Amino acid sequence: MKTNCNHPRHGLNSVIHSPVRLSIMAALASGGETDFHFLRDTIEVSDSLLSKHISTLESAEFVEVIKGYVGKRPCTWYTLTEKGSSAFRDYRRTLKQIVENETAD
Incomplete structure (x- = not known):
């Protein structure tokens, strides 16, 4: 049986696709630094869970981690990198294709 890879879901970024990482990316997409x-508190996760998922996003170069003092x-503050912003735009575009039943070009 031949596998067809035309469905837009094949374009979903697996790094972003986790619900927690998707929530982080969405929260950071508004721009600026977020502590x-x-x-x-915004995405309602524990300290350890946030740290774990931030590490994954940082390894993918989607999030910059800035440490300092007040x-x-x-x-610690976080911001999306240019690569992260681009990946999140692509992810949203792919989700839109899926929910609107559009096929990938």
């Missing part, structure tokens, strides 16, 4: 606590307290 760890705000991001964690006063004497350590703080």
Whole structure:
């Protein structure tokens, strides 16, 4: 049996496709830097789960991790890289094709 790879789902980025990573990407897509606590509370995950998924996105070069201090307290901020922004746009475009039953060109 021949496998057909024309369905748009084949174009979904597997790094982004996890619900938690998708939520992170969506939260960061608005632009600017987002701190760890705000991001964690926004997407409603534990510290360890956020850290795990951020590591995956950072390894894929989709998210930049910025460490610094606010006063004497350590703080971590996240921002989408250009590569991450592009990958997220492509991911949204592919989802749109799927939900609108369009075929890939």
